[in-house]
Amino acid sequence: MSTNGTVLTPTVLIIGAGPSGLRAAAELAPRVSGEVLVLEREGVAGGIPRHSDHPGYGIRDMGKFIDGPKYARILREQATAAGAKILTNATVTDWAGERSVNVTMPDGRVRVDAKVVILATGARERPRPARLIPGDRGKGIYTTGHLQNIVHLKHGKVGERAVIVGAELVSWSAAMSLKHVKCKTVLMTTEYPKADAYRLFSGPGKLFFGTKVATRTRVTRIIGKPNVQGVEIENIDTGQRRIVDCDTVILTGDWIPDNELARAAGVDIDPVSKSPVVDAALRTNKSGIFAIGNMLHPVDTADVAALDGAAVAEHVVNYLRGERPAGAPLSLTADAPFRWVAPALLRQHDPAPPRRRLLLWSDTYVPFPEVVLRQNGAVIARKRLWWPAAPGRVFRVPSSLLSQINWNDGAVTIGLAN
Template identity: 60%
Template sequence: MTQPPLITPDVLIIGGGPAGLTAAAELAGRGAGHVLVADREQDAGGIPRHSDHTGYGLRDLRRVMTGPAYARHLVRRATEAGADIRTRTMVTGWADEHTAEVTSPEGRYHVRARATVLATGARERPRTARRVPGDRPHGVYTTGQLQNLVHLHHQPVGKRAVIVGGELVSWSAAVTLREAGCTPALMVSQYPKAESYGAFTLAGRTVLGVPVATRTRVTRVIGKGRCQAVEIEHLDTGLRRRVACDTVVFTGDWIPDHELARSAGITLDEGTLGPLTDTALRTSRPGVFAAGNLLHPVDTADVAALDGRHVAGRVLAHLDGADRPAPGVRLIADAPFRWVAPQILRPSDPAPARGRLLLWTDEFARFPKVTIRQDGRTVARRTLSWPAAPGRVFRIPSTLLAGVSPTGGPVHIGLG
């Protein structure tokens, strides 16, 4: 049987979103050699391509742009730096530990790179994954599906919508619905407070006129052919009522696109479900790194981009043969935290991107007292001035780990 053609770039980056494109621009611009970006979509840029509102680029570019403009900027930067961006190009599996199997309009081929960066991002859980019962009508979307339909394909949606979730992306869905001529009639959140920042919730309620029902869940979707209503339940009282709508948007509740990491046998973190990484963003497979929302689903696009910038330094060290990781200790998130990223601390490694550890909490704390423990002793305890809230990433300074023993046991991060 004839073997597919083989390409041997210096770096293969899988995923052309903010993390992958920023890593490509950094690596190509710093002399990494042939940097190949494989992206399965028709155009590179990731989610921002069809997120047609402002707010992108603040942390990484120090400017504010719309999503499509931000995506075009990242593509242009990577291309001008010399990266080879191939769209409609899907990595479907692995021929061996260092060889990716690729399918594109040009046919099938193999890519064996000296270093690989996984930047495949994350996706929202659809209705089926959330096990919401009822009918199966038209008009039920995730935010990504909605924005793709409206902004890329310019298709109409309904006239009256219910938004499930109260995260930042939920307000993005509300803006998209308004632009499509659909009225967001209600936003529902299971938490006592909507997960988004208070300023966004206040603006959404006053400017967009979207009421928010907290401690509420959707228990049933109703409609034959087209959605007609949803049934919602208040979690504290058990009272149920119907809300008329012809559109339902399930937002947030993110899961990493980890299929390639999993099929490669790369160790996954039980909390994030993305690859287990250290602060240099190495995975368990030598020469394979990961960046962006594959690791911490889900953070803003500019934070994902800064992950791409951060990983470039370690990739370059690997290409130079100077990347020799020392043994490390595990970082473990204790309740109410669901996960922490990254999860391994090595004494010789750089601080994580932006000097921050990222965590996800299931409970709201206005002034969280973060406690770091190792081997039964308290390493650090600090009350932070920003809240820990469900539905958005909670950031803590990595300097809180300064007293951790590199030869000790696992490090537990909790509250109290």
């Protein structure tokens, strides 16, 4: 039966059924009058975890240590048990109004008019063209998401020898998927002087997979067609190049938010992270439009994204009660070596951000960073942290640092002590 011409009118529309969207649905459905509707373009809700068939999920949000598919299933069950409605194979194509979207599904098009829209569309890895890697266009080049879709959802095969571009958390996830189909990871490459992943992962990972991590290196050419036969690796410091034989190349990390809908709505976008600009309550500059999860901090772990979903519920309920932010916000920007910070807007009477943390991305490794907050060029707060700022993973700073802000004294920056 065709649904063309149908108009759905939920109270809350959530676009994206990954961990953040599903957790937001589970929290909101019992608390709002009317329907909470979740739209997911894939055939099954759950996001990236549903095809990450290895443990490591649910630690911060569920107190569990489970595999990705089980984690995704629990999130789906919690959302539906709470009363949320999930529509899969539902692609939002464009906006039909301030909080209204057009949706294409297999049996036709519908319009959804909501009082609140939550953008939970996540992030994706940049493909080869966006990374400007030259060479042949042979078969056997994948992102992690593409690889895991083939291996864990379609039960397909790849090659026998792989080079993984990147050495962060998702890179080891790719290595586990490769091992599942008996493809040996012969090398990981990273431009940084240290492996990007937590030592808890990279240390045992090297032993378990028998994998070497080549630091301060990059792929300068992919060789082979119609199938990949190898890659050329360059040492960034010496310029020396060598050929590594492989039939599979996995492009990991280098994340970009799925921000197309946010842009189309006129939501302010951070020029560096390409994420929607939000305040601590996860509000965008468009009234009634919130943004959560890894589209704001590309990319953090799934459980942290899910906790964004838990945090946004209170703010959405307050919005539906008529509460609106008071006063003009101050901007918070990142100084080198930090690339971006979220949230990037600060309001005097806002609550603390999710998990009472500011989230940043660092371009250099700093073992015990002293973080400083500056306003009008003067240091107003500082804090020594006992965990490193490292490329390839989100750096978390206690938001208590913000308590020293003078709310009448202009923009604020966050960086490191000289």
